[in-house]
Amino acid sequence: MSIDAPRVPPQRAANHGEVANTIRVITLGQFAVLRDGVEIPHPDWQSRKARNLFKLLVCRHGRSVPREVAADLLWPEQPGPPGNRFSVALSTVRKVLDPSHRHPADHFVCAEDGAVRLRCENVEIDIASFLRLSRDATVAVSRGDWSRAEDLLRSAEQLYAGEFLEEDQYVDWAVPCREEARSAALGVLRMLAHVSQSRGDPLATVAHLQRILELDPYDEAAWLDLIAVESAHRHHGEARRLHTVYNLRMLEIGVAAAPLPPVSMVGPGVSNESFKPLPFRDPKGV
Known part of the structure; x- marks a missing residue:
């Protein structure tokens, strides 16, 4: 369980027309999104806000986030209705995950009833x-x-x-x-x-x-x-x-x-009050 996370080695895509149906997200130790095993380059996200929107959806574990709430979290300096900036960020996220539009628009990110959520069943x-x-x-x-x-x-x-x-x-x-x-x-x-x-x-x-x-x-x-x-x-x-x-x-x-x-x-094989089996506590929040 290393604290210093290894970097994902760069890989080159070999697109032979197959349907891109595997998205893997790495969040522990680093942040990376792999599409069919190939890390998506940072410039493909086009904007930090689009990348952060995706991270926010990952944090929610598939639960819906109202557009207004997401906009307030991502643009705290611009209070008010989410407006066009949120739609642009959402469109960018969908394009990054499925650039060739091989899936329905809501295959990875679903938008309905004024909220958005990550469809975790389609993302690892x-x-x-x-x-x-x-x-x-x-x-x-x-x-x-x-x-x-x-x-x-x-x-x-x-x-x-x-x-x-x-x-x-x-x-x-x-x-x-x-x-x-x-x-x-x-x-x-x-x-x-x-x-x-x-x-x-x-x-x-x-x-x-x-x-x-x-x-x-x-x-x-x-x-x-x-x-x-x-x-x-x-x-x-x-x-x-x-x-x-x-x-x-x-x-x-x-x-x-x-x-x-x-x-x-204390000594080898000698019982000591402080040297006892560790308690099995159900980790908080797990």
């Missing part, structure tokens, strides 16, 4: 797949089906290449979707850490706990588990260093930090 979106895998893994864990849960967790981990729409960190309408994905990612990592811990794999456990803290540096449970793992394997210097950083993070949010466990309390 990574965040939708990621959230579905996370939910299914949580259900599998609740049923004790660890084999299925681990397969789902590994697939989810691969999909979460970074935060949702990283290039739009300061866009308010992207925040709910970003937080939903981050919460789900934290849940996936907690469960993977538990799996690694149960198997006696400290390196994998530490890696997953560190990734949790990359996403949420104030996750006290992850700090305490990480410190306990290092102490349990007699990495006392690393445990002390981590505890110092943990203290600083808790101080930043006004939380009293737990003391560093005495060396005598």
Whole structure:
């Protein structure tokens, strides 16, 4: 689950007249739209507003957005009826997704009753797949089906290449979707850490706990588990260093930090109160 997302390699289209019927949207770690496996070049969007309209529709997960609401979000400096500018942006989005008009106009983006929505049944979106895998893994864990849960967790981990729409960190309408994905990612990592811990794999456990803290540096449970793992394997210097950083993070949010466990309390194969299985919480919003 890398925080630095790999870029989509450029590809050249080889159009032999086939119907363009596959649209894949990448939102985790970067934003890219692939038409039949080929990334749509940035200039094809013609305007930032058209690109942002499509992103907004992706954020809505197929739910309708009234034209007036969309216009207010995309053109906050121009209040009032959406007018022609919204129609132009919508037309541009449809043209980008289906430049040869091989589908009905509403095949990818439907406009009806004064609202627009993305027809998700005709579009593959990574965040939708990621959230579905996370939910299914949580259900599998609740049923004790660890084999299925681990397969789902590994697939989810691969999909979460970074935060949702990283290039739009300061866009308010992207925040709910970003937080939903981050919460789900934290849940996936907690469960993977538990799996690694149960198997006696400290390196994998530490890696997953560190990734949790990359996403949420104030996750006290992850700090305490990480410190306990290092102490349990007699990495006392690393445990002390981590505890110092943990203290600083808790101080930043006004939380009293737990003391560093005495060396005598921990060691390989020795039970420690703070070194216990991670809780399986249904990630918020998932």
